[in-house]
Amino acid sequence: MLRRPRLLSPAAAKDLLFDLARAEGFDALGIAAPDSIPLAGDRLRRWLVEGAHGDMEWMAETAERRAAPARLWPEIGSVLMLGLNYGPDEDPRAALADRTRGAISVYARGDDYHELIKGKLKRIASRFLPRAGGEVKVFVDTAPLMEKPLAEAAGLGWQGKHTNLVSRARGSWLLLGAIATTLALPPDAPERDHCGSCRACLDACPTQAFPAPYRIDARRCVSYLTIEHKGPIPHELRAGIGNRIYGCDDCLAACPWNKFAALGREARLAARTENRAPALAELARLDEPAFRTRFAKSPIKRTGRVRFLRNVLVAIGNSGDPALVPEAERLLVDPHPLVRGAAVWALAQLLDRPTLARLKTAHAGEEDDEVRDEWRRAAGAPDPASVMA
Ligand code: B12
Ligand code: SF4
Numbered sequence: 001m002l003r004r005p006r007l008l009s010p011a012a013a014k015d016l017l018f019d020l021a022r023a024e025g026f027d028a029l030g031i032a033a034p035d036s037i038p039l040a041g042d043r044l045r046r047w048l049v050e051g052a053h054g055d056m057e058w059m060a061e062t063a064e065r066r067a068a069p070a071r072l073w074p075e076i077g078s079v080l081m082l083g084l085n086y087g088p089d090e091d092p093r094a095a096l097a098d099r100t101r102g103a104i105s106v107y108a109r110g111d112d113y114h115e116l117i118k119g120k121l122k123r124i125a126s127r128f129l130p131r132a133g134g135e136v137k138v139f140v141d142t143a144p145l146m147e148k149p150l151a152e153a154a155g156l157g158w159q160g161k162h163t164n165l166v167s168r169a170r171g172s173w174l175l176l177g178a179i180a181t182t183l184a185l186p187p188d189a190p191e192r193d194h195c196g197s198c199r200a201c202l203d204a205c206p207t208q209a210f211p212a213p214y215r216i217d218a219r220r221c222v223s224y225l226t227i228e229h230k231g232p233i234p235h236e237l238r239a240g241i242g243n244r245i246y247g248c249d250d251c252l253a254a255c256p257w258n259k260f261a262a263l264g265r266e267a268r269l270a271a272r273t274e275n276r277a278p279a280l281a282e283l284a285r286l287d288e289p290a291f292r293t294r295f296a297k298s299p300i301k302r303t304g305r306v307r308f309l310r311n312v313l314v315a316i317g318n319s320g321d322p323a324l325v326p327e328a329e330r331l332l333v334d335p336h337p338l339v340r341g342a343a344v345w346a347l348a349q350l351l352d353r354p355t356l357a358r359l360k361t362a363h364a365g366e367e368d369d370e371v372r373d374e375w376r377r378a379a380g381a382p383d384p385a386s387v388m389a
């Protein structure tokens, strides 16, 4: 491919890029040099060696390219890092109070940000290229690029002890995107760490997913467990999940820097009313077509009905509400074993042992090994009636 010659000075090209990005509504911008994250590769490798990525095999498969931007694209000259503020209009932890309803994380209450940000990045790139020259590539989330350390190097914020990027101007609520160019543009100064002695995010985690400050074990993170993890959720983590049915914001919401956060301006990311605190009973009734319609354009659609219903059933089990028993009972005959197994667990949290034993007998024909194992465990678990007594 022929590369276009540089058409503007580095400073003028950077100004143009920033103007175009602001016009698309981005709230935080900065340029990082490709060699600006020298520590990130080794830290990523260590994380992978520890197995902290769980079953996100794609993180391990792309590790070599992910470790440094120049490995992903050898011709890279600089990276524009962009942050889009999605500050919520209420404290997302409010949704944790009513256990008969599900808590959906802020980023997933509106439209899928991947599509939205990618569209914006492509428009910026198509306007930049003919006027500035070079080549460009755009990235959001799914490409093997370490967006948080790059954003820190570009001065958008710093990686807090919860590992996400925190901004003094926006708090925790920035979604990130990147535009890489072959042009060398003047880099911005990196942001420094402003966590100090604070550890609010570490203490807020419901499943103790931080083995140490600045390090996360994704296998324990509710976001991983409810969105990325494909199998049954480990038993020892189910109670901690509470009513979080898609992602988690507890560490983000705990950060004191959120006092400077502003309401997100992007209407398509704003919470849809039906996603603020949906009734678990409503969600448990979604069949495949209803699920797809309900979550069209939402990131939840990508996780699929089966994993989503698994999450809803864990929340039903944690609800303490006997009125939800019929919802879980109906799902004992769902075609998918992941759903059936989660339904068994939910019922074991809500029913007394004799009633559960009768149900077990009625479903003695269960053929899936994992679901049978759930029945075995359920029978041996303490009776909720005696626990409450
Ligand atoms: C994999 C992934 C996940 C995984 C793993 C999370 C993680 N922290 O790595 C899971 C599924 C758990 C996840 C969850 C979430 N994610 Co996510 N995720 C990613 C993804 C695809 C890759 C992140 C990555 O490279 N991880 C590998 C680890 C090793 O890298 P790291 O997190 O940068 O780790 C650094 C620190 O550990 C630090 N470190 C390690 N040791 C030490 C020691 C010391 C002394 C120090 C100082 C530092 C340090 O250095 C490492 C390298 O920089 C990015 C998109 C992207 N392409 O970057 C989005 C991304 C990070 N996710 C994002 C979001 C919004 C979330 C959630 C908030 C979603 C939700 N509400 O449920 C949660 C937050 C959970 C959390 N506390 O991190 C945003 C974060 C935006 C921001 N402001 O930072 C991103 C950037 C997507 C985007 N384009 O906006 N995510
Ligand atoms: S997103 Fe939730 S579960 Fe994951 S680390 Fe943060 S507080 Fe813990």
Ligand code: SF4
Binding pocket: 160, 161, 162, 166, 194, 195, 196, 198, 199, 200, 201, 202, 254, 255, 256, 257
């Ligand atoms: S809560 Fe405290 S420790 Fe965690 S990221 Fe915010 S300032 Fe840093």
